[in-house]
Amino acid sequence: MSGPSVEKGINFIREQIDAPVASFFSSCVHCGMCAEACLFYTQTGDPRYTPIYKVEPMRRLWENEFTLWGRIKSTLGIAKKVTEEDFAQWEELVYDGCSLCGRCSLVCPVGNDISGMIRKIREGFSAAGYAPEGLIGATTRAITIGSPMGVRLPALKAQIGHVEKETGIEIPLDRAGAEYMVLLSSMEIMNFPEYLQAIARIMRQAGRTWTISSKAFEATNSGIQIGASDLARELVQRVVDAAEELGVQTVISPECGHAYTAIRWEGPNLIGRPFKFKVRHILEVLDEFREQGLIKTRGKEQARLTFHDPCQLVRKGGVVEQPRHLLDLVAENFVEMTDHGAMNWCCGGGGGVSANERADELRLKAFRQKKSQLDEIGVETLVTACANCRITLEEGLEEYEMDIPVVGLTETLAEHLVEEDQEGQG
Amino acid sequence: MTAETLLTWARGSAFDWAIGIFVFGMVLRLIEVLSLGKKPDLAEGRGSGVKGGLKTIVTRSIPRASVFAREPVRITNGYVFHVGFLLVLLFYGPHIEFIENLTGLSWPALPGGIIAGLGMITMASLVLALIFRLRNPVLRHISTVNDYLAWAVTLLPVLTGYLAYSHAVLPYTAMLALHILSIELLLVVAPFTKLTHMFSFALSRWYQGYQAGYRGIES
Secondary structure, three states, X not given: OOOXXXXXXXXXXXXXXXXXXXXXXXXXXXXXXXXXXXXXXXXOOOHHHOHHHHOHHHHHHHHHHHOHHHHHHHXXXXXXXXXXXXXXXXXXXXXXXXXXXXXXXXXXXXOOOHHHHHHHHHHHHXXXXXXXXXHHHHHHHHHHOOOOOOOOHHHHHHHHHHHHHHHOOXXXXXXXXXXXXXXXXXXHHHOOOHHHHHHHHXXXXXXXXXXXXXXXXXXXXXXXXXXXXXXXXXXXXXXXXXXXXXXXXXXXXXXXXXXHHHHHHHHHHHHOOOOOOEEEEHHHHHHHHHHOOOOOEOOOEEEEEEEEOOXXXXXXXXXXXXXXXXXXXXXXXXXXXXXXXXXXXXXOOOOOHHHOHHHHHHHHHHOHHHHHHHHHHOOOEEEXXXXXXXXXXXXXXXXXXXXXXXXXXHHHHHOOEOOHHHOOOO | OOHHHHHHHHHOHHHHHHHHHHHHHHHHHHHHHHOOOOOXXXXXXXXXXXXXXXXXXXXXXXXXXXXXXXXXXXXXXXXXXXXXXXXXXXXXXXXHHHHHXXXXXXXXXXXXXXXXXXXXXHXXXXXXXXXXXXXXXHHHHHOOHHHHHHHHHHHHHHHHHHHHXXXXXXXXXXXXXXXXXXXXXXXXXXXXXXXXXXXXXXHHHHHHHHHHHHHOOOO
16 A cells, blocks of 8 residues: 555656656667666676666656556556555665766667656655655755755854965955855865865956855755755755845856756756856866966976766766866876766765765775776876765775875865965955 | 468558557657657756757767677677668568558668578577576566567567578468568557667657757767
8 A cells, every 4th residue: 555655756756757758768678788887786786776777666657657558557457556665665776876977878878868867756755755864864954054964154154264364365255246156065164175265265366256145155955866856946046046136147066066966957947947147167167267367377286196077067067178177287197087077987975875874885885986997097196076076085995995185176276376476465 | 261361461451450550659659758748948058959969869879988898799789680680671672672562662672692691690689689688687687578578579570581581481471471470560569668769769869968968968
C-alpha cells in the first residue's frame, strides 16, 4: 500500500515528465554506456549505480501513464507500479550515488540528459520524504537561517572585519548602485576567507564598484540539491530581491559549482521570469577583466599544478576556457589531467553528496577516480574554483595520503597582483 | 496452406497491416512525446538552441574518446550492427526493387555476394551484442524482456533473408514468405519497444542539444 507521502512523491515526479523526458525514455536502448561515464559505477562496479537505472521509477511512471502500451497494461492491471518500497530502495541511488555531475548526459549515444532527469526525480523523492537527513538539515538551515551551514550575518560581518583589517580595503555592504553584487558560499565565509580578500584586492585593481548584500549573501542553494523547487525558488528570490533593490548590473556567483547552476540557469526558470541583472561566475568576470587589461600580475607559480574543473561550471555552465586563460597569467607549469574540461571526472561531492554524511564511505570510494587522474600527472598543487570541490578534494587526498595542497583560482590570481601603487587607496 | 498462398498473404494484406500499425504506432509515439510540451528557458542564453540541437543530432553518433577507451569492442560492435543492417536493407537488389514498386525511387545495388557477407557480419554483431547483454553486469542488471524481444525481432529478418538468399533451408518461396513475415513482425513490434529509437534518437539528441546550444555548453 502506498501512503499519502508516496502519492505526493509520485505526483511530483509526474509533474516533471515533459517532452524531453518522454523522448529520453523513448530512445533509451539500454546500452549501458552511461555506467562507464559514472564514477559511482566505475569505482564500485555495482550496476545499480548505472545512471539510467537511477531514474527507473520515473521511467515506469512514464510508461504506465504516458504510453499506449503502458496504459493498456495499467488498465489490465499487469503494469508494474511505483511503490513505497521503490522510494525506499532508490533513495540511496538518487542521492548518495549521484553528484549530478552530468558526465552520463554527455556520453549517451541517443542524447539523453540523464543527470537532468535525476535532478527531476529528486523532486518526487524529497516531496515523499525520502531524502537523506544531512540534506534535509542543510535545506532547513538554508531556509530558516539563510545558510546551509548556519552562517548568520554577524559571522559574515566578523569575517569582513578581519579582511578589512588585513587588506586595508573597505568591503562595501549594501551599497546601492554598485556594478557588481558578490555572493559567497558559507564554506568561503567560514573556511576560505582568502576568497573574499582576493575579491577585494582584484576589484580595487580593476577599479570596479561592488557590494555584498546583508539580506542575501549566500550563494548556495540546497533546494536545488535536494530537489525541492519551492524552497529553491525562495532562496533564489532572496538574491533577486536584494540585487534589484540595490540596482546592481551583475550578480557574481562565487567559487561554487551548483550555486552557479542555481542562480544562472535554474533561477529565472524557478521564479518564472528573466532577471533584470546579469549573472556571471567569478571566473567569467575575472577573465573579462583580464581581456580588458584590468588585471596586472607579476611572477608565476613555479609548482607543477593542474586545474580541477567543477562539473557544474564545465559541463552545466560552459565555463571552460576562462580558468585556463587565468592560469596562463600566473602559472609556469600548468598541466592538464586526462579527461580535463567538459569530460572531467567529478570529485564525488557535488549534488548534495558532501552534505550527506551517510554517503561518506561511497564518496571516498568514488574519489579513487580523481586519485588515478592525479596519480597519472603527479602535480604539486591542485587548483579549483569551487569551495565544495575543494573540501571534497582535501578530504579525499587526506584519505589516500596524498600530499597535494588545494587552492582556489581567484586567490591564486590575487597573490600575483601588482598593487604597490594602490596601497592606501582602499 | 501452400507456400505460395502464404507468400501472397505476406506480400498482400499482412504487409498492409504491418505498415499501417508501424506508421500509426510511430506517429502515436511521436504525439505522446511532443504533446507533453516543454517550458521555455527563461535564463539569459549564450547561443542558438536550434544550432545546438541540429549539431548534436549529428555529433552524438561519435563516441567520446574516454568512454570509447573503456568499451572499444562494445561500441565498435554497435557501429558494425547499424551499418551492416542499413547496407543490407538499402543496397540489396530485390530490396531496392521492392522499394521502387512502393515509391518509384531507385538506386544502384551492391552485388548479392557482398550483401550475404554483410548479412553474416550483421548477425555476428547481433550475437555478440546478446553475449554482452547476458554477461556484462550493467547490461544484465538493466535489461528487461523488452530488450530480448527487440533483439529477436531484429535478428529474424536478417537470418531469414540470409537463408532465403543461400537456399540453405526450406524451398525458396517458403523462406521468402517467412522473411517477409519476420519483417512485418519487426514493423509491428517496433513502435512499442525500444526500437522506437530509430526515430526518437533525433528528438532526444535535439532536446539535449537545444538546451546546450542555448546555454553555450558542450553537448
